[in-house]
Amino acid sequence: EASGLAAFLTKLKGMESFQAAFVQTSRTHSGEIMQQMAGTLAVAKPGKMRWQTEDPYAQLVVSDGELIWIYDMDLEQVTIRNMDQRVQETPALLLSGERSQIDDSFVVSVEGGSDNAVFQLVPKDPSQLFQSLEFHYQGDDLQRMMIFDAAGQITEIAFQQPQRNQAIDEQAFVFDVPEGVDVIDGRNAF
């Protein structure tokens, strides 16, 4: 057990920053594709993230390590949230998270050799939105994330051209609210 956590933390430790394009595919338990979308992800410690999906499901999520802005162009809406509430809704945040965040909330196990490790994270708190997460590595490169939720739906986030520890312009993690959109300030309420 401890070896899974230790090995996973080592992988994360070797990743000060991570950038990749991705294709996210959500399937029902019977394998039927519910949604598919393409996007880009940039992650940097501590807790910084930029997650952008393209049309037809355009959405931009920016975290500066404290606050998260969720800008939905289709809905003409920006929601602002505290970062700690969002980890369960934003699994990718774990990539830039701290050791305690992972150790406190997940039981981590590992399968496969050092060159094709698959880490499974099962939430300690069963009310989480998902039943388990998987992080699939090829060597030290993160290849895909899998999200398994209680309704049997499986979401695969397959990364393409992953880049580790490259410099990322700080502006990527800054968000300015565009003109004319509805702003929902969810910092304290929930």
Next chain:
Amino acid sequence: CALLTPQGGQQQLQNQLSHIDSWQVRGKLSVRSPQDSVTGYLTWEQQQQDYQLFITGPFGQGSSRLSGSADFAELLLPGWQSPQRADNAEQLMLAHMGWNFPVSDIRHWVKGQPAPGQVSELQFDDNGLLQQLQQHGWQVRYSRYSRHQGYWLPGLIKVSGHNFRFVFAIKEWTING
């Protein structure tokens, strides 16, 4: 040319919409309630009286399923082992999600048409497409109309009332007849 703007005026366009009773929409739903604000992806299949809605979280997780027909409804929320049943969807959504979600009205509103029953206000744009309506204590505003399989259908629908606000951003319309 005729294809680019709606033809036939308000009455004819509304009559056309009444022919559609089997359809599917895919897109996004934002729900703002007094306690919370959530956004997710929505797939809504309607087959005459039967319906099935999937609402999934922004990162593909936490999917909820609401299904039913004229006289029963079933809800399965994330984390539940089995669904809950009731006579109608509105009861279930209020009891288990805290949402005042008028499913049987939205089924008509989503097409750009009032639901059956009393309508307190209807506003059409100069193409004859529904721009705004007031019904059953709800205000519904329409925009981003586009043509799908010969029908003019809305792409953005904002429903507000009873301290709730639902925004439907529809990316895919499929008309089955």
